[in-house]
Structure formats: C-alpha cells, structure tokens
Amino acid sequence: DTAVSQTPKYLVTQMGNDKSIKCEQNLGHDTMYWYKQDSKKFLKIMFSYNNKELIINETVPNRFSPKSPDKAHLNLHINSLELGDSAVYFCASSQVKGSVETQYFGPGTRLLVL
C-alpha cells in the first residue's frame, strides 16, 4: 500500500526536451515537497505546496514549474532540460503533530539528461 508514489521511476531524455514527473500521496497530508538529490547524495529542497498553494520556492531555474491540481498530487514540469538537471528527484509529503512536521518520501525519479 504505497504512501507516496512517483512516476516515472527512470527518465532518460535529450537536452532541450520538456518532461514531467508526477507525484501522488494517499496519506491525507496537506503539504507536499519536491527535492533534488545530486550525485553527492545531498538533498536540497526545491518547492513546497500546502493545500495546493506554493509556500516554498527555493532558488530554482524558472524552467522548473510545479503544479498541484489537488492536495494529493504535486507534479514537476521541466522545460528545456540541461545536462546539469540530471539527478534524482524526490517527492515528499508531511504531517504536523504539535509544532513539528514529519516528512515521508517517495521512491524517487532518476533523471538522466544526455
């Protein structure tokens, strides 16, 4: 019973193409995130949505555009892909207990730009 799912799992594409990654969570959480994990395994936040509203937008090229059609889904569209976009992209959702959030991650999408 998958909690946070992402599609596709692997994505190989040419430079200059446009691609989308989809994320869905069935945990009933209000907040969802996109992270990028580079080759050194460092996880860096890109975006966060709460109830379909953008609340965190880090310094990310505007070729990256998140979209949240409802609070269970957060998609990531990438225009004009570049070699440096190659990485693993993780979606996460979070719940709040008291004042503390706990995040749950999806399995990741491995993007390779050739």
Place this chain on the structure above:
Amino acid sequence: EDQVTQSPEALRLQEGESSSLNCSYTVSGLRGLFWYRQDPGKGPEFLFTLYSAGEEKEKERLKATLTKKESFLHITAPKPEDSATYLCAVQADSWGKFQFGAGTQVVVTP
C-alpha cells in the same frame, strides 16, 4: 554556509561493532531534528524526530540523542542489514523548511 553537518562521511563497521554518527547544527529556534535512513535506489525512510535537548529515542539497534548543538545516532551491535546512508535534517522556526545534512554512509560487514 553549512547549517547541518554530518560526520563521518563514511563508516565501515564489523558486525557487532557499536559506533556513533554525529549531526551538528547551528540554528536558533529549533523546531525539530530528524533522522532518516536511505537505502541505495530508494527514498529516505523516517526514523526519529527529536524536539528538545536531552531527548532520546530508540528503535531496535538505533538510539538517537539530542543536545543544543548536535545529535548522535548510536548503532549498537550492528548487523549487515543496518548498512545504509543515514541522513540528518533540521527544521527551524526561522526557515520553516527542512535542511538536510550530506549523510553518513554506513557499511556493516559480516
């Protein structure tokens, strides 16, 4: 500027050889410190949340502790299945977002 620093970068242990991982942070208004485990090719898996200095949490062979400046993840009598990358993350009042450390890669050999 590194606000969350993990050490060592890598740790190789014999089965049964206990050790500790360190996560040091510089932040005012800590909302929570989190430990995750990440297996190759998978997403991070939540382990613990620590809220305040002096707090401890345990799960099987893992024990996490927290002071005002750092957290330790103790692995007692590790088994090969404990091999993974362990990630630390901090959420602060001033950030809201999560800030992750670079992780410690642990390999436990039989």
